[in-house]
Amino acid sequence: MVGTDKEGRKDETAELALRRGFMWQAFEIYGGAAGFYDYGPLGALLKRRIEDKWRYFYRREGFYEIETTTIAPRAIFESSGHLESFIDPSVVCNRCKSVFRVDETVNVNTKCPECGGELEPSGEFNLMFQTRIGVSKSEGDEQAARKSEGYLRPETAQGIFINFQRLLKFNRDKLPFGIIQIGKAYRNEISPRKSLIRLREFTLAEVEVFVDAAEKNSHPRFDEVKDRKLRIVPREGEAEETSVGEAVSRGIIANEYLGYHVARVAEFLESIGLPRAKLQFRQHLRDEMAHYATDCWDAEFLSERYGWMEIVGVADRGDYDLSAHASSLNIDLRVRTESGKIMPHVIEPSFGIDRIIYALLESAFYEEQVGKEKRKVLRFKSEIAPLKAAVFPLLNRDELKSKAREVFQQLRDASFFVEYDNSGSIGKRYRRQDEIGTPYCITIDYETLEDGTVTVRERDTMKQVRVPIAEIEEVLV
Amino acid sequence: MVGTDKEGRKDETAELALRRGFMWQAFEIYGGAAGFYDYGPLGALLKRRIEDKWRYFYRREGFYEIETTTIAPRAIFESSGHLESFIDPSVVCNRCKSVFRVDETVNVNTKCPECGGELEPSGEFNLMFQTRIGVSKSEGDEQAARKSEGYLRPETAQGIFINFQRLLKFNRDKLPFGIIQIGKAYRNEISPRKSLIRLREFTLAEVEVFVDAAEKNSHPRFDEVKDRKLRIVPREGEAEETSVGEAVSRGIIANEYLGYHVARVAEFLESIGLPRAKLQFRQHLRDEMAHYATDCWDAEFLSERYGWMEIVGVADRGDYDLSAHASSLNIDLRVRTESGKIMPHVIEPSFGIDRIIYALLESAFYEEQVGKEKRKVLRFKSEIAPLKAAVFPLLNRDELKSKAREVFQQLRDASFFVEYDNSGSIGKRYRRQDEIGTPYCITIDYETLEDGTVTVRERDTMKQVRVPIAEIEEVLV
Numbered sequence: 016m017v018g019t020d021k022e023g024r025k026d027e028t029a030e031l032a033l034r035r036g037f038m039w040q041a042f043e044i045y046g047g048a049a050g051f052y053d054y055g056p057l058g059a060l061l062k063r064r065i066e067d068k069w070r071y072f073y074r075r076e077g078f079y080e081i082e083t084t085t086i087a088p089r090a091i092f093e094s095s096g097h098l099e100s101f102i103d104p105s106v107v108c109n110r111c112k113s114v115f116r117v118d119e120t121v122n123v124n125t126k127c128p129e130c131g132g133e134l135e136p137s138g139e140f141n142l143m144f145q146t147r148i149g150v151s152k153s154e155g156d157e158q159a160a161r162k163s164e165g166y167l168r169p170e171t172a173q174g175i176f177i178n179f180q181r182l183l184k185f186n187r188d189k190l191p192f193g194i195i196q197i198g199k200a201y202r203n204e205i206s207p208r209k210s211l212i213r214l215r216e217f218t219l220a221e222v223e224v225f226v227d228a229a230e231k232n233s234h235p236r237f238d239e240v241k242d243r244k245l246r247i248v249p250r251e252g253e254a255e256e257t258s259v260g261e262a263v264s265r266g267i268i269a270n271e272y273l274g275y276h277v278a279r280v281a282e283f284l285e286s287i288g289l290p291r292a293k294l295q296f297r298q299h300l301r302d303e304m305a306h307y308a309t310d311c312w313d314a315e316f317l318s319e320r321y322g323w324m325e326i327v328g329v330a331d332r333g334d335y336d337l338s339a340h341a342s343s344l345n346i347d348l349r350v351r352t353e354s355g356k357i358m359p360h361v362i363e364p365s366f367g368i369d370r371i372i373y374a375l376l377e378s379a380f381y382e383e384q385v386g387k388e389k390r391k392v393l394r395f396k397s398e399i400a401p402l403k404a405a406v407f408p409l410l411n412r413d414e415l416k417s418k419a420r421e422v423f424q425q426l427r428d429a430s431f432f433v434e435y436d437n438s439g440s441i442g443k444r445y446r447r448q449d450e451i452g453t454p455y456c457i458t459i460d461y462e463t464l465e466d467g468t469v470t471v472r473e474r475d476t477m478k479q480v481r482v483p484i485a486e487i488e489e490v491l492v
Numbered sequence: 493m494v495g496t497d498k499e500g501r502k503d504e505t506a507e508l509a510l511r512r513g514f515m516w517q518a519f520e521i522y523g524g525a526a527g528f529y530d531y532g533p534l535g536a537l538l539k540r541r542i543e544d545k546w547r548y549f550y551r552r553e554g555f556y557e558i559e560t561t562t563i564a565p566r567a568i569f570e571s572s573g574h575l576e577s578f579i580d581p582s583v584v585c586n587r588c589k590s591v592f593r594v595d596e597t598v599n600v601n602t603k604c605p606e607c608g609g610e611l612e613p614s615g616e617f618n619l620m621f622q623t624r625i626g627v628s629k630s631e632g633d634e635q636a637a638r639k640s641e642g643y644l645r646p647e648t649a650q651g652i653f654i655n656f657q658r659l660l661k662f663n664r665d666k667l668p669f670g671i672i673q674i675g676k677a678y679r680n681e682i683s684p685r686k687s688l689i690r691l692r693e694f695t696l697a698e699v700e701v702f703v704d705a706a707e708k709n710s711h712p713r714f715d716e717v718k719d720r721k722l723r724i725v726p727r728e729g730e731a732e733e734t735s736v737g738e739a740v741s742r743g744i745i746a747n748e749y750l751g752y753h754v755a756r757v758a759e760f761l762e763s764i765g766l767p768r769a770k771l772q773f774r775q776h777l778r779d780e781m782a783h784y785a786t787d788c789w790d791a792e793f794l795s796e797r798y799g800w801m802e803i804v805g806v807a808d809r810g811d812y813d814l815s816a817h818a819s820s821l822n823i824d825l826r827v828r829t830e831s832g833k834i835m836p837h838v839i840e841p842s843f844g845i846d847r848i849i850y851a852l853l854e855s856a857f858y859e860e861q862v863g864k865e866k867r868k869v870l871r872f873k874s875e876i877a878p879l880k881a882a883v884f885p886l887l888n889r890d891e892l893k894s895k896a897r898e899v900f901q902q903l904r905d906a907s908f909f910v911e912y913d914n915s916g917s918i919g920k921r922y923r924r925q926d927e928i929g930t931p932y933c934i935t936i937d938y939e940t941l942e943d944g945t946v947t948v949r950e951r952d953t954m955k956q957v958r959v960p961i962a963e964i965e966e967v968l969v
Contacts, residue, residue: 036662041561044654044821048565048625053655056556056662056671063547063557070540075904079533080540084518084693085562085676086621086644088525105627114627144563146621146644148525148692150582150591150682167563167623177521178530185513185533187915194533199562199676205627215625216561344521427552438664 026320028377029211031391035451037061037376038211050207050215052369057451060401060432062218062372065287066197068399069220069366072283078193078222081182083174085199086146089164094343095173095336097143097166100306105205107137114140116205142202143169144215167201172363175223176336179348183225190350190359191226197368211373212321218368225359226272227352228334234271237263240278247312248297267298269310272362273331280314280327280364284371288396290378293317296329309333316374326370332361375399379452385477393452394475402453403491405434407444409460419459422469422484429488449474455491503797505854506688508868512928514538514853515688527684527692529846534928537878537909539695539849542764543674545876546697546843549760555670555699558659560651562676563623566641571820572650572813574620574643577783582682584614591617593682619679620646621692644678649840652700653813656825660702667827667836668703674845688850689798695845701749702836704829705811708747714740717755724789725774744775746787749839750808757791757804757841761848765873767855770794773806786810793851803847809838852876856929862954870929871952879930880968882911884921886937896936899946899961906965926951932968 033039037058041051054062070080092098104117110132115121123134144167168174175182175194186192197220207213241260248254249267257267263274277296285291299311307330314327337358341348349356379393397403406423408415416437423435434453436444441458448456456472463469463484471490472479482490510516514535518528531539547557569575581594587609592598600611621644645651652659652671663669674697684690718737725731726744734744740751754773762768776788784807791804814835818825826833856870874880883900885892893914900912911930913921918935925933933949940946945958948967959967 036658039655039658041651042565042568042654044657044817044823045565045567050626051561051563053561053651054559055655055658056558059557059559062559071907074909077904080536081533082531082536082539084528084530086528086678086693088519088522090522091519140627144623144625144642146623147680148621149527149680150617165621174518174530177519178516178532180521181513181516181532201563203624203626216563340521346521427554430548432551 027382028320028373028380031380031393031450032058032211032376037451038372050204050213052211052214057401058372061375061395061399062368064399064401065368065371065375066218066220068287069197069283069368070195072279072286073193073195073222076193076279078195078224079185080195080197081175081178082196082198083171083178085168085201086148086165087168087173088148089161089166090343091173091177091340092143092166094340095176096306096339097169097173098141101143101169102139102141103205105137105140106134108132109135114205116140121206140203140205142204143167144201144203169202170200170365171196171198171219171221172223172336172365175221176340176361179225179337179340183350188350190352191224191230193222193224195220195222197221212324212370214369220366220368222276222364224272224276224362226362227350227354227357228360229354229357231270231272231360231362234275237271237275240275240282243278243281244291245277245281246295248295250298250300254295268312269331273310273312273329276362276364277312277314277329280329280366284314284327287371287375287399288379289316289371289374293374293378295323297323305330307332307335309335316370316378318374318377320377324370324374325367326374327364327366330363330365332363334358334360336361390446390449392449392474395452395454397454397492400452400454401432402434402448402451403431404455404457405436405444405448405453406457407435407441407459408437409441409458411437414464415459415461418463422457422459422487425484426487426491431488431491445472445477457487504859505797505850505857508857508870508927509535509688509853514928515849527681527690529688529691534878535849538852538872538876539845541876541878542845542848542852543695543697545764546674546760546845547672549756549763550670550672550699553670553756555672555701556662557672557674558652558655559673559675560648560655562645562678563625563642564645564650565625566638566643567820568650568654568817569620569643571817572653573783573816574646574650575618578620578646579616579618580682582614582617583611585609586612591682593617598683617680617682619681620644621678621680646679647677647842648673648675648696648698649700649813649842652698653838654817656702656814656817660827665827667829668701668707670699670701672697672699674698689801689847691846697843697845699753699841701753701839703749703839704827704831704834705837706831706834708749708837708839711748711752714748714752717752717759720755720758722754722758723772725772727775727777731772745789746808750787750789750806753839753841754789754791754806757806757843761791761793761804764848764852764876765856766793766848766851770851770855772800774800782807784809784812786812793847793855795851795854797854801847801851802844803851804841804843807840807842809840811835811837813838867923867926869926869951872929872931874931874969877929877931878909879911879925879928880908881932881934882913882921882925882930883934884912884918884936885914886918886935888914891941892936892938895940899934899936899964902961903964903968908965908968922949922954934964 036055038054040047041053107114108127111130113129146165148165200219243259259274259278262268268274296312310331312329313325315323316326337348408419426433454474458470468481470479471482513532515531517524518530584591585604588607590606623642625642677696720736736751736755739745745751773789787808789806790802792800793803814825826835856872885896903910931951935947947956948959949956
């Protein structure tokens with residue numbers, strides 16, 4: 016499944032990710048299941064670094080993190096509109112009975128991609144995974160059965176909205192405030208064919224900013240971001256390179272709050288190493304928006320394999336969610352402000368962490384001729400690379416190995432993620448680290464035993480410098 | 493539900509945790525659902541710190557983390573034995589039809605705890621949450637329906653076992669190695685009545701150490717831990733205080749690997765602040781062990797409310813899991829070693845993160861008389877406290893407030909988790925921070941404007957010292 020696409024092109028990124036232990040299809044030995052991926056040791060490290068940087072990024076905004084459950088009872092998704100609206104139209108093959116999601120390549124006028132049969136509409140399919148909580152009191156009682164229905168959350172956001180009163184109180188009853196959450200979300204996709212991109216279980220990192228609608232057009236820190244340049248693709252008009260300030264003042268981006276968060280999303284994506292030239296913000300068409308959104312800008316990454324793909328959505332959810340829960344429950348979720356009691360609006364940057372990791376792997380991947388051989392290298396920014404350094408004895412001799420082990424242990428004790436490797440030629444060991452994006456390789460040789468210096472070789476330039484052991488840590492930036 | 497127990501005793505810990513935003517029952521505004529809790533801003537911070545310390549702790553062992561899916565297809569739990577064996581016997585009330593798990597307080601000889609009716613056996617109940625993956629090809633086809641059955645994982649461990657071949661390869665085909673994973677796990681408990689303790693959705697932090705059975709009795713670093721003192725409660729014989737080395741050499745703990753990991757678990761629990769006097773290791777009775785375990789030691793915490801409760805299990809799973817998957821799939825999962833091809837054994841420390849957080853909250857909670865009033869304080873170790881410091885202007889005057897804001901921003905920019913508070917008397921502000929366990933309070937007064945010093949007040953001693961602004965960061969340890 017990984018390795019080639021429909022046209023048989025090899026997916027170098029996926030192939031490398033798989034071979035070097037970043038990620039692989041889940042349940043492989045059981046034949047796999049579409050839409051599920053596991054992160055291996057290097058992928059999990061990369062993911063952890065991205066998530067930690069993200070937390071730190073939004074903490075600077077003063078936002079607190081919460082952690083809510085991934086299962087929730089039916090009633091919540093009745094209110095939120097997901098039971099009714101979180102659906103995909105599907106088609107079924109009249110020959111092999113395969114079911115497909117209707118999208119740009121499959122619709123009723125095409126043939127079945129599996130067997131070539133005729134496709135017929137097969138109704139709408141809710142994308143939430145359903146389960147049952149507890150043992151219902153009396154089987155056959157429809158009301159009790161419905162009450163015990165639970166769903167895996169399709170977004171982390173609802174866990175924030177239904178806790179709004181407590182969160183408002185934590186913020187001493189004042190607007191605006193922001194809450195963040197990172198966690199698993201689930202969409203029971205009908206036929207997830209884009210292997211690493213359309214997952215049934217995935218990680219979202221979401222920010223929900225609650226703000227008085229009357230203040231959406233004056234963000235207190237807008238000045239900090241207004242000059243940031245973006246490539247934008249508005250719903251109407253042409254794609255263009257412009258500044259956030261300009262886009263807001265011309266009314267292309269509806270308000271300062273939305274503009275502020277679009278700019279911060281761009282800043283974050285660039286800060287982890289995604290190239291600006293491969294990023295754009297595209298405004299959703301009216302018929303493309305989720306049922307809760309009044310406006311939405313997707314941060315898109317230009318993938319060599321998939322074309323422009325969404326990696327973050329920045330939505331203006333208006334007061335949709337709080338109003339929906341308030342009206343279902345017949346409770347008041349309004350907030351007292353100087354101008355009366357208002358229903359807060361929500362601005363939501365929602366990051367698809369797995370897609371961001373895919374984008375990072377793809378854009379960091381380079382293949383270059385070095386002498387007679389091809390060098391494959393992942394040019395991660397040093398601060399997100401899974402490993403910071405690898406330590407090698409130059410030769411497989413006891414005196415070099417024990418010194419190398421000592422340096423390795425010293426760096427591990429100093430909290431660096433490092434690996435020890437003494438197998439194969441030194442060139443082969445360099446290549447192995449290049450492939451997984453390790454910024455530095457440290458080699459212990461006979462000079463080390465004499466003068467206490469090692470060679471430190473940098474991944475991208477392949478330059479080597481001699482550094483005293485005591486100073487290695489300063490070089491590993 | 494939180495606040496009082498069956499006998500109407502107030503649960504001070506739960507009450508404080510709730511009121512101050514550590515955690516609360518999930519879906520509160522929807523009436524709640526037993527067995528589901530959310531972490532609020534302070535609880536999520538505390539949880540993050542525990543998880544990060546845990547990661548760091550096992551990284552020192554050289555163990556890599558992976559992240560596997562929470563949903564898995566039925567076939568995996570058929571092999572692992574969970575479909576057949578992960579069950580609880582239950583009873584049903586013949587009057588109100590409530591279903592209860594059979595435990596120490598409810599069995600067929602007792603009355604229904606809800607209505608007083610007669611209880612009758614109602615069969616066995618699998619504790620896994622079931623769901624369905626995708627749209628099955630043909631409704632009514634039993635085999636297809638079974639193939640699309642999925643379950644939410646009851647432990648993270650299976651995700652490690654089924655990836656064993658890839659992980660072994662990542663470790664260059666050598667034993668021993670360890671893999672860790674932190675993530676959600678799920679148990680569809682029949683009637684979860686111990687509010688914060690028996691959750692249906694919870695976080696596990698699991699370690700799976702793969703080792704040649706022939707080497708289980710010689711752990712290379714056993715010397716580092718052998719003198720650690722533990723209170724142990726063996727399956728046979730009396731509870732006693734002994735060292736790990738002693739317990740292993742007398743055969744009470746079966747081997748060095750198990751002993752080593754029991755000792756490390758004790759070290760970790762003490763390192764985050766659980767008092768040694770409230771910890772013991774109890775060996776499971778033979779009929780109490782999970783279906784996969786050949787031996788198991790629970791780390792138990794002495795709760796004022798619940799008595800001794802399990803917070804970590806250290807199991808010797810033998811070769812149960814790898815053998816089970818190998819035999820189901822008819823594949824070979826053995827590893828070539830110097831002595832031939834062997835099936836690795838697994839030692840598994842499995843940490844219940846939510847219970848550890850409960851134990852931390854309960855054991856850190858003190859109520860003490862200060863002058864005329866009672867002071868409630870959470871004596872967290874400084875490194876796990878949700879906030880490091882709070883910054884106050886002494887009086888509600890502009891010149892003090894702006895200086896306090898400045899100090900607050902300086903600390904936030906330096907990556908400290910800090911809060912700003914200018915509401916209420918200074919005494920009231922101290923109490924508020926004591927209640928959430930903040931180690932330091934920093935007050936800006938008129939002296940600050942003159943000589944640039946602030947008062948720093950320490951939580952436990954309540955002592956105050958004057959410190960120059962430039963040196964605050966050094967004091968916040």
